[in-house]
Amino acid sequence: MKLSGDNLAASLSRQLSSIYLISGDEPLLVNEAADAVRARARSQGFTERELHVVERGFDWQALLSNSKAMSLFAERKIIEIRMTNPTPGEQGADAIIELATEPSADNLVLIVTGKMDGRVAGSRWVSAIEKHGVVVQIWPLELARLPAWIRDRLAKQNLKADAEAASLLAERVEGNLLAAHQEVEKLALLLPPGPVTADTIVDAVADSxxxxxxxxxxxxxxxxxxxxxxxxxxxxxxxxxxxxxxxxxxxxxxxxxxxxxxxxxxxxxxxxxxxxxxxxxxxxxxxxxxxxxxxxxxxxxxxxxxxxxxxxxxxxxxxxxxxxxxxxxxxxxxxxxxxx
The missing domain is CATH 1.20.272.10 (Zinc Finger, Delta Prime; domain 3)
Structure with a gap:
């Protein structure tokens, strides 16, 4: 299955797959998608997390062997694989295909990597995940959508921002979602629940x-x-x-x-x-x-x-x-x- 980041939450609420691939070049959204998968997995009893960072010389066979080893306390675990480069090589592709096609009921595999080009997206290891699990592609947020995104984030903090307030913050962060996220968190600490205007924002951080x-x-x-x-x-x-x-x-x-x-x-x-x-x-x-x-x-x-x-x-x-x-x-x- 192939999903956009916007559709991941609905998919997780219906069913938890055995393997996920999250790809994109927007760190905040990629990390939030990975957090959502982990949270859903923990609610299903995957209490142990095993993190692997793929670098030059990474031992894929050791990862496979470890994935088949039973935990001392027989706990279900998340096997998280972080790849800075979305090209795992032949050995890595073979290992990922095996993880996708021979899933274990005690393991959930979560692969996180950067943006994939068309060649990588059509590779055999990505196709295997798409067939047996879920591929989540995170796309950059268009600048025109940023004010609405900010208003939605503020609403989750019980802050109802008007269009001018959202526009002020959008212009301030210049498309940087991580900076926008930090500003929303700051306002949630500074402001009481309720309406938010541009003047409210400026007044709230007058000492900043x-x-x-x-x-x-x-x-x-x-x-x-x-x-x-x-x-x-x-x-x-x-x-x-x-x-x-x-x-x-x-x-x-x-x-x-x-x-x-x-x-x-x-x-x-x-x-x-x-x-x-x-x-x-x-x-x-x-x-x-x-x-x-x-x-x-x-x-x-x-x-x-x-x-x-x-x-x-x-x-x-x-x-x-x-x-x-x-x-x-x-x-x-x-x-x-x-x-x-």
């Missing part, structure tokens, strides 16, 4: 430097260069990671550039911001920026953001915080010297 960066862009867009530079210095003093600061500034600049494009096509600032789903709590400051920043200036600021990114990555040998000062001042309407 990861969200203080939002105040940076707000002050700069309002033209308050002194306050913006003070916030920037505070972030640096708190050892906030430069990529977080860059994310916040670049997000506002991208929104401003896209709004200007729509405004040149006849839209008002309000309609342009709404069309681009600019967070409502950002709109007053952004409207101020749109009224004074010329498209040429915004293009220069985007180039400055790109330069800061190259500094962070080490492509340009310079301090990104100096480029941030120039960028923040420019967004606020003050020109500083170019960072070295």
């Amino acid at each position: 430097a990861r969200f203080d960066v939002l105040q940076l862009g707000d002050a700069a867009m309002k033209g308050n260069a002194a306050r913006a530079l003070r916030v920037l210095e505070g972030l640096r003093g708190e050892d906030v990671e430069p990529p977080i600061v860059l994310w916040a500034l670049n997000k506002d600049l991208q929104w401003i550039a896209r709004c200007q494009h729509l405004m040149r096509r006849g839209q008002s600032p309000d309609s342009a911001m709404n069309a681009l789903y600019v967070w409502r709590n950002r709109q007053p400051a952004m409207k101020h920026a749109l009224s004074r920043l010329k498209p040429k200036t915004v293009r220069e600021l985007l180039l400055s953001a790109e330069r800061a990114d190259r500094m962070i990555k080490g492509v340009i040998r310079s301090d990104p915080w100096l480029e941030f000062e120039r960028l923040v001042a420019g967004l606020a309407g003050v020109r500083l010297a170019t960072a070295a």
Whole structure:
């Protein structure tokens, strides 16, 4: 049987197979699928877990022999095989086929590996698992689905997020599901059950430097260069990671550039911001920026953001915080010297 990750829970509720293969390149979803299989297996009496990590020179015959050995206390066990590379070789393929075609009532085999290409997915060992067990393919979550995914995760924590709140978190984590999962867990600790808005999220983590960066862009867009530079210095003093600061500034600049494009096509600032789903709590400051920043200036600021990114990555040998000062001042309407 072949399943997607979304259908695994329903399949497990109906029947537990003797062998599972979970494949994908999204670590959070792959691990959660493996957790679901283990949990279901434990509920069926598979109390022992035996983990094998496949590396060069791995002894597949020893694994087979061990799988046939009875436990001292006759406990049913999960034989978990983790392969960093979804190509086990001839000996490994033979061993997996034997595990699939000659199952033991006392063993459940769980194989976890990375994304399989078409050639591997059609290999004889994968076909054997598909015929005698379950192949679960985990696909990356499309960015357009991320806000809904976040809302669903928050709902499981008794937090009912509106679309704007989910969009804020989705933009913040930039498609990283593990980061999104961590933010959901943090909010579950910070917030009481109930509705969640974008303002609620910002207020709940007002003391968190990861969200203080939002105040940076707000002050700069309002033209308050002194306050913006003070916030920037505070972030640096708190050892906030430069990529977080860059994310916040670049997000506002991208929104401003896209709004200007729509405004040149006849839209008002309000309609342009709404069309681009600019967070409502950002709109007053952004409207101020749109009224004074010329498209040429915004293009220069985007180039400055790109330069800061190259500094962070080490492509340009310079301090990104100096480029941030120039960028923040420019967004606020003050020109500083170019960072070295």
